[in-house]
Amino acid sequence: MPVNLLNNYQGLLNPINNFLLCKTPDLWIEQASDPCNLSLLLTDHLHCELKAAQSAGLLLRRYVVDEATAQQILQWLEPYETRVYRGHLLATENETNTQLSGKNKQAPKLELAQSEPWQDELLSKMVLLMKEELHHFDQVFTIMEANNIELQPTTAARYAAGMLRHIRGSEVGGLVDKLIIGGIIEARSCERFAALVPHLPESVARFYVSLLRSEARHFEDYLSLAELVAGEEDIAPRVQMFLGIEQNLIESPDKVLRFHSGPVA
Template structure:
């Protein structure tokens, strides 16, 4: 369903154990960036009313999640501050082709893969912390559905711009590239490291 390639998560779960605070701060930034991505798509493709309508919904949900994560940070007395971004988003966005109509297709599919990986990470995090932090576990388990829905929305929108088989083929190509990027990891404890 999520169109992700399997990877090993041991290094990431070790980062969760070593610096959960940084993962939580980065999660807030991820939600804000997801809203920004949806807004950028509205700005770039304003004439597509269906896309704009769906992006508006995603923006609202992502900003709501951003606020929810900030509330968790506040409750835990974790200072929200700027972080050096990990390489994941930049590396994945470099896979986007430059010319239309391939560009819109890739932008939507890259967004779908980021949502899918977030969905997977939220599920892993919920299970990983369930014994020592049940409240956080419940929070992350609750985000799974909306992230999966965002992934599906982006793929469905991509199918407006290209034949379904072409979309699936390109999604598969990008999924392999995404798996290589996420498998390379990062020394920075981030949601997508």
């Protein structure tokens, strides 16, 4: 039980635990750390890392970059998407890769009426975040291979969609909400990595500890971006609203066990 692995991280975890409205329920920890569910947990975690990178890429494509850079972002993601959606054996089939990522290329880039002061900050933070999430993806993939876990298709948790359905329709309000949700997801990921550490095999536990620092920074980056984009608007009421929705998604019984699910009834 490598519980002492977390000793040096309390200063980093305290702001996250104070921010979220609830801790992960004990029942979820029990279910997720059951050795029978290790392959499910890591497979879903792999998908989460890809989704985190895709979400950051989508923000860049929609709110910041020109068409040529948008294409570069899609090409950056393409080999990872191919590995997840069709298995890594197809990674060299370029024609298939292009078809697979074709649906993402439909996402429209928003033409802003003018250059916004927050665009540079969004660009630098989201590019770094994408880089780190894709590195985490490779790390999860390596751990799965070491544990002889084959990549299986999996369905998405209700979690992110449960929050995203409440975003505002306005241009800036919608972006602020997406950034708040990004911060909440990063905070919960961090809280869950720490909650799982004492219950997982040591190699996976050590890996989860190694993720805490970057995920904690992602949480702060998303929230500071939300404040920056919001300008005069006080984001606190929106943050509290989304935290309340998140608490319900974490505490109420869920149909499937996932990295961000509630406990399965």
